[in-house]
Amino acid sequence: MTEPLVWQAPQPERADAARNRQHLLATAREMLAEAGPERLTMDALAERSGLGKGTVFRRFGTRTGIFVALLDDAERDFQEQMLGGPPPLGPGAPPIDRLAAYGEARMRFLMDNRDAARAALLGRLPVPAGGLPASLSHTHIRMLLGLIDLGPADLTVLTAQLTAALDVPLLRYLSATDADHAADQVTDALANGWRDLVRRVCRP
Amino acid sequence: MTEPLVWQAPQPERADAARNRQHLLATAREMLAEAGPERLTMDALAERSGLGKGTVFRRFGTRTGIFVALLDDAERDFQEQMLGGPPPLGPGAPPIDRLAAYGEARMRFLMDNRDAARAALLGRLPVPAGGLPASLSHTHIRMLLGLIDLGPADLTVLTAQLTAALDVPLLRYLSATDADHAADQVTDALANGWRDLVRRVCRP
DNA sequence: GGCAGAAGCGGGGTAAAGTCCGCTTACGAA
DNA sequence: TTCGTAAGCGGACTTTACCCCGCTTCTGCC
Numbered sequence: 001m002t003e004p005l006v007w008q009a010p011q012p013e014r015a016d017a018a019r020n021r022q023h024l025l026a027t028a029r030e031m032l033a034e035a036g037p038e039r040l041t042m043d044a045l046a047e048r049s050g051l052g053k054g055t056v057f058r059r060f061g062t063r064t065g066i067f068v069a070l071l072d073d074a075e076r077d078f079q080e081q082m083l084g085g086p087p088p089l090g091p092g093a094p095p096i097d098r099l100a101a102y103g104e105a106r107m108r109f110l111m112d113n114r115d116a117a118r119a120a121l122l123g124r125l126p127v128p129a130g131g132l133p134a135s136l137s138h139t140h141i142r143m144l145l146g147l148i149d150l151g152p153a154d155l156t157v158l159t160a161q162l163t164a165a166l167d168v169p170l171l172r173y174l175s176a177t178d179a180d181h182a183a184d185q186v187t188d189a190l191a192n193g194w195r196d197l198v199r200r201v202c203r204p
Numbered sequence: 205m206t207e208p209l210v211w212q213a214p215q216p217e218r219a220d221a222a223r224n225r226q227h228l229l230a231t232a233r234e235m236l237a238e239a240g241p242e243r244l245t246m247d248a249l250a251e252r253s254g255l256g257k258g259t260v261f262r263r264f265g266t267r268t269g270i271f272v273a274l275l276d277d278a279e280r281d282f283q284e285q286m287l288g289g290p291p292p293l294g295p296g297a298p299p300i301d302r303l304a305a306y307g308e309a310r311m312r313f314l315m316d317n318r319d320a321a322r323a324a325l326l327g328r329l330p331v332p333a334g335g336l337p338a339s340l341s342h343t344h345i346r347m348l349l350g351l352i353d354l355g356p357a358d359l360t361v362l363t364a365q366l367t368a369a370l371d372v373p374l375l376r377y378l379s380a381t382d383a384d385h386a387a388d389q390v391t392d393a394l395a396n397g398w399r400d401l402v403r404r405v406c407r408p
Numbered sequence: 409g410g411c412a413g414a415a416g417c418g419g420g421g422t423a424a425a426g427t428c429c430g431c432t433t434a435c436g437a438a
Numbered sequence: 439t440t441c442g443t444a445a446g447c448g449g450a451c452t453t454t455a456c457c458c459c460g461c462t463t464c465t466g467c468c
Contacts, residue, residue, distance in 0.1 A: 014415060014464060042455065052418030054458085063455065157373060157397030164372030165365035172364065193361030200405045218434060218445060245424060256448030261426065 021059050024049055025073060028066050037115045040066070064123030070116040075136065078109050082140060095147035096202050102144070103166050103194035106137060110170055111187050118174045121167065138163045148202050162201070166194060225263050228253050229277060232270050241319045244270070268327030274320040279340065282313050286344060299351035300406050306348070307370050307398035310341060314374055315391050322378045325371065342367045352406050362405075369401060 013021070027049040031040045042063055046053040060066045087093035088101040110117040142159040150158075173186050217225070231253040235244045246267055250257040264270045291297035292305040314321040346363040354362075377390050 016464070017416060020416090041453090043453095046418090053420095053456090054418050055416075057456065058416070153400060154393060154397050157393055158401070160373035160376065161369035161397060161401055164368040168368035168372060169361065169364035189358060189361055193358050193365060196357060197362070197365055197405070201401070216445095220434070221446060224446090246426080247424065250448090257426090257450095258428085258448050259446075262446070267425065 017059070020049075020051060020055060024051065024056060024059055024066075025069060028070060032070070032115055037067070037119050062123075064120060067116045067120035067123065071113055071120045074113050074116070075109070078105070079136065081105070095144045096198060099141065099144045099148075099202070100195045100198045102140060103198065104191040106166060107170055107187055107191055107194070110167070110174070111183060114174050118171065121171055122175065135163070137166070141166075149204070150202065151204075158201075162197075165197060169193070221263070224253075224255060224259060228255065228260060228263055228270075229273060232274060236274070236319055241271070241323045266327070268324060271320045271324035271327065275317060275324045278317050278320070279313070282309070283340065285309070299348045300402060303345065303348045303352075303406070304399045304402045306344060307402065308395040310370060311374055311391055311395055311398070314371070314378070315387060318378050322375065325375055326379065339367070341370070345370075353408070354406065355408075366401075366405070370398060373397070 024045065028040060028045055031045065031048065042053060042056050045066070046056045049056075056066075060069055081089055082102065082105070084090055088097040089105055091098075093101070138159060141162055142155060145155055145159060145162075170187075170190055173190070228249065232244060232249055235249065235252065246257060246260050249270070250260045253260075260270075264273055285293055286306065286309070288294055292301040293309055295302075297305070342363060345366055346359060349359055349363060349366075374391075374394055377394070
């Protein structure tokens, strides 16, 4: 019996619970847009949504859990593009190109959801007991690396390294106090850097 | 006028302040060794050291600041090895070898100070306004990369990527609930992975 | 429909981070 | 030595995440 990857409510959710979850997510999104992440407190969310504090915690586990849920939600269609959309992001292109394209797409995605991304990814990560983590990003990168001929390589470690190299520089930037200043240039530089890193790592 | 890299008390510290700082650090180290990081609260540290809570915050800024200070302290002699010790860690070896050796050394260092490292690096990083960060690790890696012929490359981004690829996988492991289980094997695997990554990135 | 018991709910309670501000102390200059 | 003042100190206060547990509401089953 393994722990779930990230915190989540037990499987078969009762109808009222599901309704509340949706309501809470919608309210959270509103509050985030209106007043920024630091104003999104558990008490405020409970009050504004007309539910009890206990309920909020039951649904999301921790404050970070709210941002993770928000990001998951936004990630859903991004994920579809990734798994079944047109190349180079979707299947059909050579895996190295898909890897490069994936990095750029993920960066733009995180950038577009910067508030949630910052709070979700900087918050203390829930780590599954007894194993290495497997976020969506991690899984996808590992899958693509498996399709590339890399010679002798420890794919587990390489995946962890590349996942970190993809997310962390952007997160660092997003945490800077003036993160909105030159957002596009920075994103471009990071996307180019990712492309270059992939090329260096994967060339024969 | 730039912000300091990490939070620190204003420059010329009064004698009583310096004494208190040392006393607090020593007490913190004791508490960490005796009861683990989660028991090291600001209140507890203040009480045990016989000082006021305000003083603790004045010295370290935030809770994370204490772990950062602890780690900095431990890092001092490691740093000397790095800057002036024998090759391949110190100067004299080819920069690629130094880079590889540095990664392994840093991993062992973080592993030896895992409690402080985890708390310091997972805690919300204080990010300097208006620029990319420059931790000791970051600076050293950037310096070494500057000595290597990499062809066209954005060294700023590459440095951020490699710094992340070095620290994050280990931190993830350190955050796992059973982090002490197979510590040495994991460290070895990560060190090998780092060596391999450096080789891939830096080969002509 | 009625029932049992699990799932969900609410909101008061606790602990710990971080702030504030009036009092005290070190220390350079006269 | 004395004095002015900036630095330091302490601890009450505020805020907020997170826990607890008695009560309520679903929902599958007869």
